Amino acid sequence: MVNSTAMPRLRLLALTDRRWLRFTAFTSYYFAQGVPIGLFSVAIPAALAQQGRTVAEVLWLAGWVNLPWALKLVVGPFMDRFRYLPMGNRRPWVILAQTGLVTSFVGIALLDPAMSGSLVPIALCGVITNSFAASQDVAVDGMAIDVLPSDERGRANALMGFGQAAGFACYGALCTRLIHSFGIQGAAWVCAASVGFILVVVAILRERPGEKLMPWGPGEASPNHDTSNRRIAQIGTDIFRVLVLPMSLLLMLVEFLNRFRDGIAIGVFPVFGVQQIGLSDVQYADFNFWMTLGAAVFGALLGSSIDRFGARRFLLIALVGAAFCHVVVGSLETLWTNMEFMATLAVINAAFGQLVFVTTIAIFMTICWRKVSATQFAIYMAMANLSRSIGSWVFAGVDESLDLGYRETFFVMAALLAVSAMLLTRFNAPSHIDRIERLDRDRGSGGRTSHG
Template sequence: MCALYAAQGLPDGFVRTGVKLYLIDQGVATDVVGNMVALVSWPWALKWVWGPLIDRFSHNPMGRRRPWILGAQLGLMLTLASIVLMPDLEGNLYWLGVLILTANVFASLQDVSVDAMAVDLLPEEERGVANGFMYGSSYLGNYLGAALIGGLLLTAGIGTAVAVQMAILLSISAFPLLLREHPADLLLPGIGAAKGRTPPANRDGMGLVLRRLGRAFSVRSSVLAALLSLSSMIAVNAQLVFWPVYLKHELGWSTEAYLRLEGSYGVWVALAGCLLGGLLASAVGAKRAVAASVLALSLVWFAHYGLSDYWGSPGVVAALFIAASGLTGLLAVSMFALFMGVAWPPVAATQFTAYMALLNMSYVRGAKLAYPLERIFESDMPSAYLALGAYQLATIGLVLAIDPGETRRKLGDPGAGEH
């Protein structure tokens, strides 16, 4: 599962960092860059569509989730291969956007399938740590996509960058291709006779899945968790779009220097934050870990404002960016553990996917907000961070109002006679 999360991080890091910096370097406007980055998040924001389908159509001799994963990986690699046909990126922004959107449709399908597998296979006491390792692995993929493949895009061109990316994805695809979910699963259709008892088919109709999902979201804490998903990462993603533009044009940073900061140092610190977030959520509880992360991230945004006189120092800028990166990873994994706790077991995969979709919608909203923030605060950029800090701090109210055990207490297990 960690390898599959790394595969999902590859195209994300390539676009969010590599392609973004390439377009900024070519003088593409901030609103266009923000829209391109938002295209990465749209399929993830709408990935709740996959949840009911994967939960409903989950009986296959090759396993419940594995065929979905293999199909998604094939689609992702074919879409990336299509990018090589483009003579130049900045001259074909429309088709670049279409292919970025399509690639992330397949990546989001794989993500939902892997999340569903995690819900199926991971015992509750291991979920906090496992989430830390899995989401941390996506940051490893981000590093490869941003620093390695993004660097190749800037120096060797699109063909080399995509070829290396596809080679990495192909090697990762060996994991779901050669490993079964359960001993009873077929390795491939007609290959590798299944051993043991075949898992029973899912006989729940789509209507029952949707009715149960509606019941799950009738609980107050489920709705509050959805609002937290929708609002928590807006400030983070807005900053990731307008800040490199400001650094390049106002503070004289080179594209290569910022690539090292976001695509390398920031990714590794965020990965460490993921691992720490998983351990912290398991040790003190997911709700406390989320609240602490939100508070600390707010203080980092305020620190940007307070230290604005020192933005001319690369060391200060790097320290602030790295602090925000680590806390973003810690916050994300802590929220994952919280959402798994809030989710109602009969539709846990679908409900958790809905939370992840809303979380990615907050990334979309953040990317779209970057340009208005740049325009509003173009003569007073430090105040933009004051606004981000105040907004981030306000979201802690949602965290404190969530009762992670409320859904299970109120709904219990579905009755045998449920229709």
Template sequence: MRLPNLLATRLGRLTAFFFLYVTEGIPLGFAATAVATQLRRQDVGPAEIGAFVGSFYLPWAFKWAFGPFIDVFTSERLGRRRGWILGTQIMLIVTLLACTGLNLPAQLGVLTSVLLIHNSFGAMQDVAIDALAVNTLHEDERGLANGVMFGGAAIGTAVGGSGVLFLMPMIGLSGGFVFVAACIALVTIFIVLPLKEAPTPAAEQRAAGLGSAVREMKHFSMEAFRSFLGTRGAYAGLFFALLPAGAMSLGLALQSNLAVEVGMDDDSVAWLALWTNVISAAAMVIGGLLSDRWGRRKTLFVYLTLMSLPVLYLMGVLTDYQWIMPTSGKDAVKRVAAPALVTAIWVATLAYSVAQGLMYGTRSAIFMDVTNPKVAATQFTAYMAMMNLAISYSATWQGIAAEALGYPKTLLIDAIFGLVCLAVLPLIKPSATPQGDGGGASRARQMAAVLAAGCLVWLPYKAGLFNAGAAAPIYETLFTLIFVASAVFLAAGAAVLGDTARGLGRAGLVAAPFLLSMYLRKWGPAESFVYYLVPALGAIVLAAQARLGWQVLKVAPEPA
């Protein structure tokens, strides 16, 4: 029997993107719920678990680096986006199966390294899926489709988290890796293989050859640079994406840590995670529908505000019962939680899942509204990547704060910090002139100045002039973002500047790969003069570019 091409109909498109996002959610749920729960039971601390979960999301924070390659290097025979999805899903299966022989928690470092590779392919798959969505979904489908897509991710998270926890007595953790790999394989066979993309219009077809690819990359970089800085809505989207999407603590490892500490067994944790994801999935669809009807910014403002309420409620209950600091299996006296405290965790987590689901069904659609379809895989993916960076650093700081400050104060900080993004939300709206509003020049100068300052701040940090202490992983992640963003800005900016500032453009091209290589410092020598020289040179070039006129961005280009 020949399976249908799901991209041909509205229902088919919604179905396809639902299952594609299921494959994204399954590994995340497996790591953040099933693996994290077992680690806490084996007395691994909240800070170490938070760092593990944070590192799991880290490749997704830089997935926008794959965007230009996915947009430029395509195959008409396999499908412009389908070929990438197919290849990455195969590698997801391979890397999961490679983890079956590991011994936890003794080999947690090895598992983290393998899952970093796994998630690099997962991030690459996500880029291709999002680009396929931008290019195939009709405008009146986007709100509902985003709700359905993130609903699929929530269901996938439930399968990978709750499903594996339920099966744990029968298959063990190693069997969990096989189970997750098998679920992805089913989607590959029954959803991805039958997909047929529309042929790429002749005007958009890429010629073959390395030289042609280089020219395409240069042209593409210019288009992407203009898209991010050309309109106020697209530019504001960068900052909105970097901030936490509301309070996050009840959706990350902190919640599962608490569940284990108050005495919930694997089945109870699994049921909590299952109901959380089912409710969240339904709320995602509802949130998308409501945003299409009443406006994305208005509804998103309400959803983000609601996310802080369950967090504040749980903070109050934990304070009342004096459940302040994380417990340990080494404690002389084992604490026993009151039934009312366990109930409060259920109530807070389920209420939070409603608000979080409503938010997820809307937040991605608002980024689609300010994305240039010509560079969809890069621009939209960059927004999604920055959202994942926010998840990564949130999981990391919350684990550190829980051990240093206790659970109630951590929840309070999370509830307040989660509302900061509301200040940026009103600025994110489609421009009347999508090709550019003439303000790109000033935005380019602002961005160059901010990145230059970030590179300079690294120097005293690296020299040890201020001690980050336990927060060092958070600082390292943020500096990595600065270095990678600086490299991309300088490389793409050189193409945009062209002959108007050839010397500074070339200097930027030279500095870009060295700044990008700073991403690898974790695996290099602990001390090297290069760690000071490269950021200093990058800061000098960026500061000089911050003084340029960027005339090419002052006038919006004519539509193609």
């Protein structure tokens, strides 16, 4: 037991006690996820485009380095099953994943893979690094579902989205310059130091008052935790029952189409910006920094409005707006050399994209069943990210076979977003919640939805 004199000290820096601390912590955790994204999805693709690599080559790399985010399908159930509650429900997993992320950056710095020739070494480094980043994401999302009150989720998701966007915007621009001056080795050392600092933040924050900071320190498990120790098979059964509900399947299809488009864009945009518009890789990364940071601020400012008016409404607006931007770019090829026009459209599209990211997370959190919330949410995110890799690989093959131009590519991306928006009009959250409540009654074990 924790003695009374220790309790005031142990209550310091507990996420459940202070709203500002929850918002700050989750924003910083998502910022850490943005660091490897900046290196592997902005800096390295821009540098490869500068070297004259094709869209298909960049898409091949993007498909591999983003694939580990689908590992959430594997990681999620283990986080639900294996826990060390004296340190918190999800926090031990966050610490382990963050430590692995720092270690992977150190490994890249020591190996210093070359960017000339085969892209396999860089792809392998990206897979390992993003495996830890994806594991950290699963743990953080589970922690967020566990400790965030329902009326804070819109604002929290907006800030978390801001954190990730700020991370990959900053480190996309920074790593591009570092690669120019010091190679991948220099960029990796800076990434390791930055993520290591955020690891310290994780280490000093408890989920709930009275819990241990480290296994050897004072503290005990919170009585608010669900201490039932269910089998993997039982978790799998519950997961299947909630995933196949109609609204769950519909929302997964909406997100599949949106992320398939992301998989195309992540390889096409750097090559389009460098080889078609004529930017250098540094100019592209700098523009991406300001554009993404602005979009992240925009998304963060809308957090309270999302809570008030509903994430579905904002998601529908964002999907339609993004589709329109793609149609405009594809239709006005003669204006591609007009920097002001293209920059304006890119910024507007980025704002819509950030809004899609924030609202999608909020909706997926809302439809989670509390009994298996971490695993269910992790599966949603894993399928979303797997869709992005599929988009990259499929379109790489299509581009090589059909030799599509940029105009046709923008129309394809617009169509994916438009269909996604049409499907979203059929989404009905109250009916989904009613079905989960029926699952609770059938299960007879007191589970509840994550929204309550």
